[in-house]
Amino acid sequence: MKPPIRILALDAGAGTQDIVLYESDREPENCVKLVLPSQTQVVATRIRRITSRARPLHLAGHLMGGGASSDAIHAHLAAGLPVSAQPDAARTLHNDLDRVQRMGIELTELPPLGAEIVWLGDVDVPALTHALRAFEVELPALWAIAVQDHGYDPSTDAHEHRYRFLAELLEQADDLRALAFRIPPAYLLRMQAVRRQVPGCVLMDTGPAAVLGALCDPVVWRAARSDGAVVVNVGNMHTFGVAIRGTRIYGLFEHHTGGVTPAILADLVSKLQSGRLTHPDVVRLGGHGAVLTPSYVAAAPFPFVAITGPNRSLVRSLGWYEAAPFGDMMVTGCYGLIEATLRLLERETGDRLPSLLPQED
Numbered sequence: 001m002k003p004p005i006r007i008l009a010l011d012a013g014a015g016t017q018d019i020v021l022y023e024s025d026r027e028p029e030n031c032v033k034l035v036l037p038s039q040t041q042v043v044a045t046r047i048r049r050i051t052s053r054a055r056p057l058h059l060a061g062h063l064m065g066g067g068a069s070s071d072a073i074h075a076h077l078a079a080g081l082p083v084s085a086q087p088d089a090a091r092t093l094h095n096d097l098d099r100v101q102r103m104g105i106e107l108t109e110l111p112p113l114g115a116e117i118v119w120l121g122d123v124d125v126p127a128l129t130h131a132l133r134a135f136e137v138e139l140p141a142l143w144a145i146a147v148q149d150h151g152y153d154p155s156t157d158a159h160e161h162r163y164r165f166l167a168e169l170l171e172q173a174d175d176l177r178a179l180a181f182r183i184p185p186a187y188l189l190r191m192q193a194v195r196r197q198v199p200g201c202v203l204m205d206t207g208p209a210a211v212l213g214a215l216c217d218p219v220v221w222r223a224a225r226s227d228g229a230v231v232v233n234v235g236n237m238h239t240f241g242v243a244i245r246g247t248r249i250y251g252l253f254e255h256h257t258g259g260v261t262p263a264i265l266a267d268l269v270s271k272l273q274s275g276r277l278t279h280p281d282v283v284r285l286g287g288h289g290a291v292l293t294p295s296y297v298a299a300a301p302f303p304f305v306a307i308t309g310p311n312r313s314l315v316r317s318l319g320w321y322e323a324a325p326f327g328d329m330m331v332t333g334c335y336g337l338i339e340a341t342l343r344l345l346e347r348e349t350g351d352r353l354p355s356l357l358p359q360e361d
Helices: 039-052 068-078 097-102 125-133 158-172 189-197 206-214 218-226 262-274 279-284 312-318 329-349
Strands: 006-012 016-023 032-037 057-061 083-085 105-107 116-120 142-147 202-205 229-234 238-245 248-256 289-292 304-308
Touching: 006 206, 006 329, 016 329, 032 039, 032 329, 039 057, 039 068, 039 116, 057 068, 068 083, 097 105, 142 189, 142 206, 142 329, 158 248, 158 289, 189 202, 202 206, 202 329, 206 229, 206 238, 206 304, 206 329, 218 229, 218 238, 218 304, 229 262, 229 312, 238 262, 248 262, 248 279, 262 279, 262 312, 279 289, 304 312
Parallel strands: 006 142, 057 083, 057 116, 083 105, 142 202, 229 304
Antiparallel strands: 006 016, 016 032, 229 238, 238 248, 248 289
């Protein structure tokens, strides 16, 4: 008998890091699950403590997602306190290191005398290992990690680069289950940093992971397989919507959650449903844009709408179905990561592996 498949799925968001330890010999509801503060929140807390002590700060480790951590670093500088950083960690603030230096940050591998060190990175492997071992849980060899990566090209605006990534992703595969990979494109520096932290891990963008996870809800799966659906993930930083039939993607859009209102999202979703959405529609509203396949217009409409994500309450008034795969909305992205990783392992090994998607009646 083959041993069970074990996958540690970690969905790294701006507010939380959501974790499921998948074991194929357990029901998904019985797998270990954690919802913890995201590493950017953890790092921000550590920096604020150093600021309160009026001590110099040194940033070590890896490029990671910004947000709270970047805000805390800027607040430390604004307090008139020195900040130094290893070059890779400094890219958390901006990938252009000349720009980082102009902020007043000294680039150095070694911390200056008296500086307190904070380690940066989207994944804290030692902390998770220690925490779970306290409950006699050993971590598996295979990790699957989702992050949102704008990518970097010094000649291109960050929003344009994010749009390029989404367009290339859809060109390579229009099936949600095929959007996990082991080697990210070179311009996705955040994913590259995660790969250095966790060698051999499977990587996926947070948006497609959440949408695929939502399909593990039987109500969403039935709608997507019949007439088609739009699934929207309202995250802490970004809102990501996809028009799908089965697991095939026909179109998608991405916006900043801070710029989303019920009226704005209702308009974008209505256009996506009916085959009328365009890239300029989203850009005009301050979003990253829309990527649409050649068959998108002919495939419309997509009548059913499901929402997921920690900020779905922002648009709850619209009355859309709230997906909760295996009864737990907060780890939706993890379930998508696990499903995509199982399909990746199938392609790599040729073995038939289990699926988290609802099975045929």
